[in-house]
Amino acid sequence: MPTLEFLRFINSYARLPDDFYDRPPPAPFPQPYRVAFNEKAAELIGLDPEEANRAEFVNAFTGQVPLPGMEPVSMVYAGHQFGVYVPRLGDGRAVILGEVEAPDGGRWELQLKGSGPTRFSRSADGRAVLRSTIREYLASEAMHGLGIPTTRALTILGSDMPVYREEVESAAILVRMARSHVRFGNFEYFAHSGQEQRLKELADYVISHHYPELAERDNPYLALLEAVVERTAGLIARWQAVGFAHGVMNTDNMSILGLTIDYGPYGFLDAYDPGHICNHSDPQGRYAFDQQPGIAWWNLACLAQALLPLIDANEEAARERATAVLDDFEVLFDRAWQERMGEKLGFLEVRDGDRELVSRLLALMAESSIDYTRFFRAVGRFHEPGWYGGIRWGFREPEAFDAWMGDYCDRLDQEDRPDEDRLAHMLSVNPKYILRNHLAQMVITQAEKDRDFSAVDGLRRMLERPFDEQPELEAYADLPPEWASEIKVSCSS
Structure with a gap:
């Protein structure tokens, strides 16, 4: 090499x-x-x-x-x-x-x-x-x-x-x-400072280098907005499905390529809490976990506002065209989220009633503070002896979980798929290992106090294979210790 x-x-x-x-x-x-x-x-x-x-x-x-x-x-x-x-x-x-x-x-x-x-x-x-x-x-x-x-x-x-x-x-x-590393804020800078020529040069640069297929479209700048809306919708759906909270979804932290960028006070959910705030600097919860889809739309609207002069010389026409593109975000996000959540539950395709089934489950998990990652990793094994009782008693209302589980099994019966195949797929999309805050904190403490950096790459290598069983690292999949609740991450993290 x-x-x-x-x-x-x-x-x-x-x-x-x-x-x-x-x-x-x-x-x-x-x-x-x-x-x-x-x-x-x-x-x-x-x-x-x-x-x-x-x-x-x-x-x-x-x-x-x-x-x-x-x-x-x-x-x-x-x-x-x-x-x-x-x-x-x-x-x-x-x-x-x-x-x-x-x-x-x-x-x-x-x-x-x-x-x-x-x-x-x-x-x-x-x-x-x-x-x-x-x-x-x-x-x-x-x-x-x-x-x-x-x-x-x-x-x-x-x-x-x-x-x-x-x-x-x-x-x-x-x-x-x-x-x-171009982000929404690059476009906002030139748009709001009245530098329309520079705005055009930036958009042309991004299209030429990263979206060349858009160059021949009738309106490449509107097509750019469409592409970013679609990528962002898919990205946020993946965040929500895996239980990831970014923490600082400012427009200057939003990638024009639909990447996760600028990790600061991020966090993965432990117990499922839709209103989880991972950023100690965000007491109002603007960037709480359940707010991420709406904030993504809001940020895309800021990008659309910046692109208006390029989309159409007539401001009213430009706004109408951009609004129509933004209106697609909810549909795109919802479709992607249902697909991701369906995969986590072992469904081959999205069907009527799936949204309600998933929403009921998440409500039960929130009410009982069920660990998000461990539950989805385990739920695919419901047909194995001894599994059901172990997870059932984690719910405050076991009978409500029983009812959900019955409907879930009925839904699986609608698909002709052996349990072994379903479980294999579920294990390939539901991670066993995630970067919980206490795991990161342990290696940081070791690095800062002992000048021992070996655990940094050791943890990274484990996280490269989050879906694999790694018996020697089983403890890293355990519930977080009590002291983990005291970890505070903020905009300086």
């Missing part, structure tokens, strides 16, 4: 006009060391994993000694943060190094997160801390293992340089990868 010297970088985003980015100078990152390295991500760009052991690797991916073709830029964008429009945000602690051509012929854009201040830092230090960097590294790979579109993580590089948050922490840089 290629060495570092054979990686060929090109930064297509840096070919856009200067209004699109800052070019920050390299910031010191003293005495860097490797914390974690993801061999699977390295394969995506054809990099030999042994290269991570070289000093040149650490120097290049801390921004100290760029590799040929690297051209670091920080994107400017705006965004609605907790519903309030902020006219200029931008990459305040990140730089895009450029894209690397992958063995499959595609390109992966590599970005350093935590690399130092930029013009968009707004008096902040431009750094990331080890704690939050480990959380994002693990989360992006856990989501990929679950089959959910996401940015990827190549490596974490650390330094003993102090960084001041609620307390003094050590610095870290995450090297993350995506086909593109």
Whole structure:
């Protein structure tokens, strides 16, 4: 496999006009060391994993000694943060190094997160801390293992340089990868600042590089909105089905490619609670678990507003056309969610009555605080001796669960499918292992206190195979310990 010297970088985003980015100078990152390295991500760009052991690797991916073709830029964008429009945000602690051509012929854009201040830092230090960097590294790979579109993580590089948050922490840089890091907020910035030509250049760039099939459509900008609506609807349905809460669904954290991006105060559900708030900085619950579909629509409406000048020169006509596209979101999301939930329950197809059956189950689970992941992993084994009694008594009203279970079995009888086939499929879509907060916290504590980073990649490797039985790691699928309820994650996480 290629060495570092054979990686060929090109930064297509840096070919856009200067209004699109800052070019920050390299910031010191003293005495860097490797914390974690993801061999699977390295394969995506054809990099030999042994290269991570070289000093040149650490120097290049801390921004100290760029590799040929690297051209670091920080994107400017705006965004609605907790519903309030902020006219200029931008990459305040990140730089895009450029894209690397992958063995499959595609390109992966590599970005350093935590690399130092930029013009968009707004008096902040431009750094990331080890704690939050480990959380994002693990989360992006856990989501990929679950089959959910996401940015990827190549490596974490650390330094003993102090960084001041609620307390003094050590610095870290995450090297993350995506086909593109453009988000809704990029479009909002140019639209709301009246830069219509720049808005068009951005849309043309995104279509040319990431949606080339739209270029020949009668209205490629309306088609772009349609594509993003469809991808986002599918993404949020997958989040809801697996029990994932993002925590900060601001428009500047929404990917134009429908990826999960910018992991901060995220969380996977333990006990099923539809109103679960994973972000300690969100006391009003704007981004609570059950609010995610509605917030996704709201964010898409912000993107549609930004695209109006490109969709039609007549504002009223543009608004009508964009509204018609937005109206499709609910249908697209609902269809995708029913398909995902049907798969979790072992259904071959969506049928009338499935929504009501799923809703009844979720209501029972919420009422009884049933662990979301463990229940769906177990429910497929209902035909096995001894299974039913063990799960039944977890419900406060066992008779209500009995009634649901009877209707569920009747629904399964409508499909000609052997129990063994159904169970095999259910086990392939209902994970045994998820990134519960206490698992992430344990490896963070080990890394911070003992300078032992081995558990970071150990946990990542387990999360790469969330559907597999891993007997030696059985304890990682247990219910969370009591102390887990005391973990607080916030916008600084």
